[in-house]
Amino acid sequence: MIRSDIIRGHLESIILRLVCEEDRYGYEISKEISARTDNRFQIKEATLYAVFQRLEKKDLIDSYFGNVSQGGKRKYYRITTLGKAYLKETVEEWKETKAIIDLFMEGLD
């Protein structure tokens, strides 16, 4: 399991991407991240909620209570228009960053 700081810096984008696809709740997001990465990366729940707080504070996502499941009401998150714009920008930024880092990381083996 990777616990790298590099991923940490992109958690906001990862979560934005997931709620951009559809409205999701916390546990679903952590499951989805594990599933998509084949358990190579698992987000700690504690971190997840911290990121939600940050994103909500920046108005990139907002939340509402959905249907009742076992235990209580799920809190769903959805992306805002600002969030979509922000995501688009971070994607561009990532492409650029990746291209630059690749220049130095590729072709050594």
Next chain:
Amino acid sequence: MKKINGYVEELFKNIPESEQKNAVMQEVTQNLEEKVWDLMGEGKTEEDAINKAIVDFGDIEDLKQELGVSQPKKRNTSKLNLWYSIWGSLLIISLFVFINFYYSPEIIWFVYPTFAVLWWPLTMYFSWKRTK
């Protein structure tokens, strides 16, 4: 599921009370419970499931920071200090000028204390520059 509630209470006990905190606690509890149900669905016993959910939860430091009372930003007073030093030194200098011309107009000595006093606004000016 009492254990989950207890765990969440314990986790959040050092965070100052706020609506936001209660909302997050509720959310965390709900999600943890759901995870426990999931794990039990995979065949774990309730105790195992709860323990795994708790271990997976991780370190709350990050979240604490988000929820902590936002420290009021220390106001930058250096500009105010600069103005205070300018007005203050002007007052002192004019006092010297007055004493000089009123009591001993034949010798001009107010320049010397003036130079000394000017260190004050000069210092404040640079400390203001530094913060910019």
